[in-house]
Amino acid sequence: MARYKNPTEFFLIVNAVLKSLIIFLYPTQCRYCEENLDPADGHYICKSCWQTVEFIARPYCETCGCPRSQTIALPDKIASCNKCPDSARFRKARSVAGYDSVVGAGLRLLKYSGKTVMAKPLADLMIKAMPMLFGMEDYDYIVPVPLHKKRRRERGYNQVELIGRRLSSTTNIPMKTRSLIKTVHTPPQVGLSYEKRQRDVKGHFDLSDPLEHAGKRILLIDDVLTTGATANESARVLLQKGKAKYVDVFTLLRVLQKL
Ligand SMILES: [Zn+2]
Ligand SMILES: [Zn+2]
Numbered sequence: 618m619a620r621y622k623n624p625t626e627f628f629l630i631v632n633a634v635l636k637s638l639i640i641f642l643y644p645t646q647c648r649y650c651e652e653n654l655d656p657a658d659g660h661y662i663c664k665s666c667w668q669t670v671e672f673i674a675r676p677y678c679e680t681c682g683c684p685r686s687q688t689i690a691l692p693d694k695i696a697s698c699n700k701c702p703d704s705a706r707f708r709k710a711r712s713v714a715g716y717d718s719v720v721g722a723g724l725r726l727l728k729y730s731g732k733t734v735m736a737k738p739l740a741d742l743m744i745k746a747m748p749m750l751f752g753m754e755d756y757d758y759i760v761p762v763p764l765h766k767k768r769r770r771e772r773g774y775n776q777v778e779l780i781g782r783r784l785s786s787t788t789n790i791p792m793k794t795r796s797l798i799k800t801v802h803t804p805p806q807v808g809l810s811y812e813k814r815q816r817d818v819k820g821h822f823d824l825s826d827p828l829e830h831a832g833k834r835i836l837l838i839d840d841v842l843t844t845g846a847t848a849n850e851s852a853r854v855l856l857q858k859g860k861a862k863y864v865d866v867f868t869l870l871r872v873l874q875k876l
Pocket of ligand 2: 679
């Protein structure tokens with residue numbers, strides 16, 4: 618120990634050696650790049666992969682938030698586009714990143730592999746992006762898109778609620794988790810056409826207490842925005858039945874369609 622300038626230096630070295638030994642004996646790989654994962658950097662996905670997240674930025678459609686090609690000369694702001702849902706009920710929709718990214722990998726761990734610990738880094742991305750996309754003072758409530766009670770029972774949790782809990786406590790915008798309800802159980806929508814999806818969600822949501830939304834400014838949150846049909850139908854119910862003042866949509870991911 619005499620070789621070390623002070624005991625702290627000695628313990629730092631011991632700590633580093635032990636850490637390397639743990640990684641050597643029990644290697645865990647990043648689920649995205651497959652490099653060895655340093656447990657100190659978090660769970661399942663490595664620090665350098667998280668650093669590759671590309672946040673969606675303008676130019677995008679001001680209504681549905683769909684990114685537009687930067688190679689074509691475009692006005693600074695595009696009011697609407699051909700990807701906007703038919704008669705958009707929400708005021709605007711925005712997303713943090715594209716689905717084909719490390720964020721998509723993180724969400725799949727949370728959603729399909731029971732890794733609830735992933736809610737934290739995913740929520741942190743929404744917390745980071747939110748001031749760039751929304752006015753922080755513009756909302757009375759956060760409302761997560763619900764799961765049907767059967768799906769919720771199977772999974773044990775609603776992943777959007779887990780993310781929303783952290784978003785809510787950091788932004789101080791209260792979250793209402795029991796008001797918007799999904800009344801119809803539907804199979805996963807992967808692979809269905811846009812028209813089929815629009816039809817599929819019509820009438821699938823309801824409000825348990827419509828009175829609590831009257832005049833309220835609502836930030837509806839979801840994990841993925843694909844066609845916008847679910848967000849649009851949820852917004853329709855909150856506005857028509859709940860008499861909300863307006864509904865904006867914030868999703869973690871967006872399936873980017875070729876334009
Ligand atoms: Zn990685
Ligand atoms: Zn649009």
